[in-house]
Amino acid sequence: MAEPSFDYQRIMAIVAHPDDVDFLMAGSAAKWSSEGREINYVLCTSGDTGTANPDMSTDKLASIREQEQRAAADVVGVKEVVFLRYPDNTLQNTIPLRKDIVRQIRRLKPEVVVCGNPLSYFTPWGLNHPDHRASAAAALEAVFPSARDYHSFPDLIREGFPPHNVQEVLIEAYSNDEDFVVDVSGTFELKLSALKMHESQVGTDPARLRQFEKQLREGYSRIGIKIGVIYAEPFKRISIL
Numbered sequence: 725m726a727e728p729s730f731d732y733q734r735i736m737a738i739v740a741h742p743d744d745v746d747f748l749m750a751g752s753a754a755k756w757s758s759e760g761r762e763i764n765y766v767l768c769t770s771g772d773t774g775t776a777n778p779d780m781s782t783d784k785l786a787s788i789r790e791q792e793q794r795a796a797a798d799v800v801g802v803k804e805v806v807f808l809r810y811p812d813n814t815l816q817n818t819i820p821l822r823k824d825i826v827r828q829i830r831r832l833k834p835e836v837v838v839c840g841n842p843l844s845y846f847t848p849w850g851l852n853h854p855d856h857r858a859s860a861a862a863a864l865e866a867v868f869p870s871a872r873d874y875h876s877f878p879d880l881i882r883e884g885f886p887p888h889n890v891q892e893v894l895i896e897a898y899s900n901d902e903d904f905v906v907d908v909s910g911t912f913e914l915k916l917s918a919l920k921m922h923e924s925q926v927g928t929d930p931a932r933l934r935q936f937e938k939q940l941r942e943g944y945s946r947i948g949i950k951i952g953v954i955y956a957e958p959f960k961r962i963s964i965l
Contacts, residue, residue: 730906732891734835736887738825738863740815740855741771742793743922744827748896749838751908752957755960757801758911765797765805766828768821768859769812774925779884782812788924791924796918800911804832812946815855823877825866830885838894838959839863845955848898848943867893868964894959902958905947909954916940 735756739745745753753763770786771907790807808824815821829837840860844852857961867890870876874887894904908915916937920926926936941955948956 725885730756730817732761734764734832734834735836735838735860736764736766736829736832737838738766738768738828738859738866739840740768740811740853740859741774742767742789743771743796743919743925744840745793746796746800746915746918746922749894749906749957749959750796751911751955752838752906753802753910754800754914754918755906755908757759757803763800763802764828764834765793765802766808766825767793767805768808768815768825768862769855770807771811771812771925774811785924786812789922792922792924796921799918799921800914813855815858817858817865821858821862822866822870823880825862825881826870826877827883829866829871829890830880830888833888833894834890836892836894837863837867837890838896840896841960844896844898849939852891855888860898864893864895867945872964880940889962892964895962897960901960902947904959904961905956906959907948907951907953907955908944908957909948912941912944912955 737745737749739748759765771789772782772786775785794805806828810821840856842857843859846852872887872889944955947958948954
């Protein structure tokens with residue numbers, strides 16, 4: 725397998741929580757932004773329940789995690805981070821969520837959308853979060869047909885957001901069904917730096933961070949071997965007709 729060609733200039737990632745997008749594609753985002761492409765992130769929640777600390781309020785954690793995500797996005801050259809601020813841990817693929825995602829697709833006009841896999845219950849790191857599946861399903865249904873169709877959400881037309889056609893979707897893939905593998909050997913250190921910005925999630929303990937980094941290097945090197953590179957990020961590529 726060789727790294728496929730990729731000629732698009734505007735890429736949008738749609739995920740559930742802060743840090744999801746950095747696991748998903750921070751290496752690719754850094755590579756593409758360095759090539760002059762525009763990268764934007766849309767986060768459905770602000771991760772406000774992602775703590776075991778009973779003394780941490782959800783409002784405070786949301787603020788912390790938004791700051792961490794913005795810092796991580798700066799590391800890899802992302803243009804804009806949008807927070808939809810739906811409640812964490814109870815995300816559902818609803819029509820209001822889909823509409824909010826459609827608004828951002830029509831506003832930012834990505835040629836490519838990157839998201840999770842709505843069917844994935846398991847990952848290399850264990851069980852998949854239900855919010856990940858919900859955000860992925862909403863993203864895909866926003867891309868097709870809602871962002872494309874003129875009569876979907878007519879109030880968005882009145883807001884000044886006409887239909888937009890996304891040309892391709894890249895879906896997270898961690899099995900043997902990936903068919904779009906991005907060589908991130910040159911930007912993998914930036915991916916690690918972006919992930920380490922999420923201190924509320926990965927912590928600051930040096931031993932824990934070393935183990936975290938070791939696991940990431942091993943996981944992404946196994947993907948890189950498939951295309952003969954050091955590190956790579958895997959996706960399933962779908963064209964929108």
